[in-house]
Amino acid sequence: MIRVLVADDEPMVRAGVRAILATDPGISVVAEAATGHEAVELVQRHRPEVAMLDIRMPGGDGIEAAAEIRRTVPATGVVILTTFGEDDYILEALGHGAAGFLIKSGDPQELIAGVRAVADGGAYLSPKVAARVVAHLAAGDTAMLAGRRRAARGLVDALTVREREVLAHLGGGLSNGQIARRLHVAEGTVKAHVSSILMRLDVPNRAAAAVVAHEAGIVPEQ
Known part of the structure; x- marks a missing residue:
């Protein structure tokens, strides 16, 4: 069973992510967080295989939380949830060891694919995210x-x-x-x-x- 923490300051987003992941019998959401600090505390308590973090949250954003999780619980893989228009954040998160990047408005199956890839010790970069990063670099x-x-x-x-x-x-x-x-x-x-x-x-x-x-x-x- 792949244990997952979901962190997002919007309850409806957390509920949606949980519902999608629940369609895979091999994945279990063991905790939810509304802030970056809460996410770090819950990861340290539950030690899930994967932490899915919204890139922008109050009380410590996803980037800060990712860095702290990678420092204190390196066995937990971090997946960043992002929306279009947050390219600078994506580039910064890359430098903090995030192993997965998913677009909130993307194919729901990408959530499952991303969780499974990161839990397997790999990483998952949504093709749309990669394309956005390259496009952002191209705008420079x-x-x-x-x-x-x-x-x-x-x-x-x-x-x-x-x-x-x-x-x-x-x-x-x-x-x-x-x-x-x-x-x-x-x-x-x-x-x-x-x-x-x-x-x-x-x-x-x-x-x-x-x-x-x-x-x-x-x-x-x-």
């Missing part, structure tokens, strides 16, 4: 964007052919199991490739690697 300085894209392509070119394939599917939001089935290899093989990819790209987690995949332009169309 043209020279800086071109530099980021060149750097991303250079990093990706240094990977093996199989690592590039794994990274492309990772950027598309697939879990290790889904990638394994897509490439007809063992899931353990995919995990090994992901570990190598993170080290060679010098990124902290799969979510950050997914952004590199999008910047390099190797993510297949959904």
Whole structure:
């Protein structure tokens, strides 16, 4: 059973997330929080496999809560719930070790996919979130964007052919199991490739690697 904490200052949002997750018999919401501080306290008490945090909450936002959870309960994977227009927050959360990013208005099944991927020790970056991050970067300085894209392509070119394939599917939001089935290899093989990819790209987690995949332009169309 995957135990989940849901944190959002809006009761209706929490109820909606709980209802969606309840459709999966392998997932159980063990606690709910309305503030960032409460989320941290409940994670420390219940130690769930996954904490789903609204990116903006009173009493300590999702980014602050994510950083504290990663510091005090590193076994709990953090999934950030966001809305369009919060790109700066997403980029900041990437730097604080969040392992998953989901759009509140996205496909409900992404909630389940995200929870399962993060609970499995991986990460889940909604393709829509990745696209928004890249678009946000594209809205910045043209020279800086071109530099980021060149750097991303250079990093990706240094990977093996199989690592590039794994990274492309990772950027598309697939879990290790889904990638394994897509490439007809063992899931353990995919995990090994992901570990190598993170080290060679010098990124902290799969979510950050997914952004590199999008910047390099190797993510297949959904």
